[in-house]
Amino acid sequence: MNDCPCGSGAEYGTCCEPIIKGKKTAETAEQLMRARYSAHVKVEIDFVSDSLHPEHRKDFDKKAAKKWAEESEWYGLEIVDTTDGGPKDETGEVEFIARYRDKEGIRSYHERGQFLKKKKKWFFTEGQMVKGQPLNVTKVGRNDPCPCGSGKKFKKCCA
Secondary structure (H helix, E strand, C coil): CCCCCCCCCCCCCCCCCHHHHHHHCCCCHHHHHHHHHHHCCCCCHHHHCCEEEEHCCCCCHHHHHHHHHHHCCEEEEEEEEEECCCCCCCCCEEEEEEEEEECEEEEEEEEEEEEEEECCCCEEEEEEEEECCCCCCCCCEEEEEEECCCCCHHHHHCC
């Protein structure tokens, strides 16, 4: 079985591939988001471009997107939240985290993507990066249990 890169648990041939290949349209904004992620993994950059709303394509650099997709190792997609974007909606928002490795290291791309339905077809319009939550830094004493969960004292573990 060839699992779909989008993380749905379904086979690629029945999940995102038919959407990417134009054999069916995404019924929801989330389905389109999953297909866009899978298109990056499979380096199907024409689909990434075509699934952009026509008014947002002028700034899309296909060559750079292809290079990024080819040079990245993709680790998974997490759908954090969806707002609207169902079959009967005209707009939707999908918050997601895409994980990958590039030459700089392992990265997480956390975004709230905006989607618009035009003539019964979903399009990605724009995204807004989600800022991380502030870190709670707790001082750990040398004889305190290690925060990594090993059960050892901090001084004997991660200090």
